[in-house]
Amino acid sequence: MEKIHLLLLVFAALAILAAGCTQPTEEHRPAPVGSQVTITVPVPPVPVQSRDGTNLAYELELLAAGDEVFTPETVEVIDPDTSKVIYILDDALLASLYHPAADPLPSAAELQNGTGKLPVPRISLWFVVDPDAVPDRLVHRVTLNMSGSGKPPLTLTGGQVAVRKDLSPVVVGSPMRGPGWLALETTAPNTHHFSAQITMGGVTRVPQKYAQDWIYVDPVTGKAVEGDPGLARNYYGFGKEILSVANGTVVDMLDGLPDHERIYSPQGVTIATAAGNYVIVDIGDGKYACYAHMVNGSVRVVPGDRVIEGQVLGLMGNSGNSDLPHLHFQVVEEKASFLGAEGYPHVYRAFDVTGEVNQTRGMEIATDPDFTNEKLWSEFDTLVSFYPKPVHQQESLPENWVILDLP
Structure with a gap:
């Protein structure tokens, strides 16, 4: 990742x-x-x-x-x-x-x-x-x-x-539940997911083309962390349950990689460890749902397990090529691989958009001479605004930088 x-x-x-x-x-x-x-x-x-x-x-x-x-x-x-x-x-x-x-x-x-x-x-x-x-x-x-x-x-x-109008995105359920889920690096041209071109097995692909990074913020205040913002475990998302988005069969998983104690500190990451502790589920029709960066020791399934939509797969962590606690989620086709398969579009069955991040204000903070990652996340609530009424969407990708309530 x-x-x-x-x-x-x-x-x-x-x-x-x-x-x-x-x-x-x-x-x-x-x-x-x-x-x-x-x-x-x-x-x-x-x-x-x-x-x-x-x-x-x-x-x-x-x-x-x-x-x-x-x-x-x-x-x-x-x-x-x-x-x-x-x-x-x-x-x-x-x-x-x-x-x-x-x-x-x-x-x-x-x-x-x-x-x-x-x-x-x-x-x-x-x-x-x-x-x-x-x-x-x-x-x-x-x-x-x-x-x-x-x-x-x-x-x-x-x-x-x-244009492949004969094909449709995979419709999936929610990878987490409840309000406060910030969708990042998605549904926009200039994201690291879309730009990452990976050649493996002699074929160049865009495995993360339609991926999202999910971060949890307090659904009332918009805060992301309590206490020292440099410590990964202080983020509200650390340890949140990650759910299967569909019925399927576990075909691959990895557990046992350490969580990075501090944010923005991954070192020595390889292709094999980039996803951290992860699960890949065969959801049928040649499509695979991929979940990355789980807490060390939290993965609850093994290859061959049948899972149902909503079943807990593991806990949100900061393992692998991760800067702070989040879930990286993507769907790929033809091969159960984070980086060795082509990304395939998915849409979420239903969700409510409850707020968004003020990107203009974010740019101002990022250009401040005193900018640090810790300062950004400790003041993240100042970038968040919640809507008077949620906006319901069905069978849709979320826009970048919006906050969702997931059923």
């Missing part, structure tokens, strides 16, 4: 999110016949509902022949049936979602055993469309800065893909 990045860089990144829908840049010359860069879509998008609309999330791969050196300047997503540009990715957001190939390229052993080094450049795309206007197909017009190859800018059109 990647860490929870509630640091200066994350709050600064929030300012980038509005940059996704802007006016196109100036026209560049079209690609000549026989262009040495091709665009493909490795995994077609599946439409996923959230409060703000229908989410489409996927990646472009840019394969260059020879020694072409380029940097993307603009990506335009086009509905080929209407020729309408439905989304533009450029400027700072594009810079953060462009993943160049590693230099040097990953070794054969790394590609097989697991690495975040990319063999081929990728661009991550996550945007929202009106539920009544989801395109059947998408095509992409990409403008490349070719100055690294001593050439003028180049505009390519490619990456045509059918």
